[in-house]
Amino acid sequence: MSSFSVSFRSTAPERGVCILDIKGELDAHTASELEAAFQRCLTDGHPRIVVHGSDLQYISSAGLGVFMAYIEEVREQGGDIKIAALQPRVYNVFDLLGFPVLFDITPTEAEAVEKFESEAA
Amino acid sequence: MPASVCTCTIPSATRYLARVRRFVDEQATAAGLSEKAASEVQLAVDEACANAIEHAYGGDAGGTVEVVTKRAPGRFVVVIRHTGVPFDISKYQPPDLARAADERWSGGFGVALMHRLMDEVAYRRRGRVSEVHLVKFLNGDGKPARDGGAR
Numbered sequence: 001m002s003s004f005s006v007s008f009r010s011t012a013p014e015r016g017v018c019i020l021d022i023k024g025e026l027d028a029h030t031a032s033e034l035e036a037a038f039q040r041c042l043t044d045g046h047p048r049i050v051v052h053g054s055d056l057q058y059i060s061s062a063g064l065g066v067f068m069a070y071i072e073e074v075r076e077q078g079g080d081i082k083i084a085a086l087q088p089r090v091y092n093v094f095d096l097l098g099f100p101v102l103f104d105i106t107p108t109e110a111e112a113v114e115k116f117e118s119e120a121a
Numbered sequence: 122m123p124a125s126v127c128t129c130t131i132p133s134a135t136r137y138l139a140r141v142r143r144f145v146d147e148q149a150t151a152a153g154l155s156e157k158a159a160s161e162v163q164l165a166v167d168e169a170c171a172n173a174i175e176h177a178y179g180g181d182a183g184g185t186v187e188v189v190t191k192r193a194p195g196r197f198v199v200v201i202r203h204t205g206v207p208f209d210i211s212k213y214q215p216p217d218l219a220r221a222a223d224e225r226w227s228g229g230f231g232v233a234l235m236h237r238l239m240d241e242v243a244y245r246r247r248g249r250v251s252e253v254h255l256v257k258f259l260n261g262d263g264k265p266a267r268d269g270g271a272r
Contacts, residue, residue, distance in 0.1 A: 068226060101218065
């Protein structure tokens with residue numbers, strides 16, 4: 001069975017960024033867990049989201065589809081989903097479908113958080 | 122050298138996708154594919170199986186999906202078989218990213234990925250059985266190997 005987990009972290013309250021640490025294999029079986037995490041961010045009023053993916057080992061189109069399903073709703077609420085620290089093998093899957101055009105994908109979590117701050121300035 | 126034909130059959134439920142991925146990775150690696158090529162085949166097969174489970178069987182876990190790997194001269198072939206509703210490639214529209222975001226699509230990307238990852242993709246019907254044939258050339262340059270071996 002696929003192993004996948006999402007955990008929540010927040011930056012300092014004044015920075016207001018919710019960081020999701022995702023770990024394991026994101027496929028058609030586990031995609032609903034990421035979906036629930038995005039939904040929780042929106043319900044809690046935290047639409048500024050950084051997905052930290054250094055421990056993500058695998059992603060299929062079902063995982064990519066979750067990002068696609070939420071990006072507009074998150075942006076409508078004044079936030080964004082930024083994706084950070086992906087392993088090259090996982091980044092390649094995003095790249096194959098052209099996702100870097102639509103999403104901010106940064107080498108590090110710090111750069112993703114800084115992008116939120118520079119956008120707010 | 123592994124057996125030239127190996128089979129893995131799973132119930133039509135997404136929780137078994139990880140098992141298929143392990144099987145394909147083992148067979149592709151044993152056939153001489155590079156780590157990158159093996160991971161591309163693994164993802165393409167995952168997509169074909171997920172489509173069979175979610176669309177052909179509509180989430181009914183009572184069906185089966187059969188994954189057959191074959192080492193042929195110059196190529197590594199994977200055939201995915203199911204008896205659910207057949208997929209009609211002639212009606213498939215590749216997803217437009219901007220429109221997909223606007224309209225909040227979460228699906229439709231799997232077929233596009235399969236075609237980008239594999240050297241050949243073919244859909245066949247044999248009676249009630251639908252097949253997806255995925256081919257990766259062993260020389261890694263997108264062309265069939267002349268000597269029939271991996272490099």
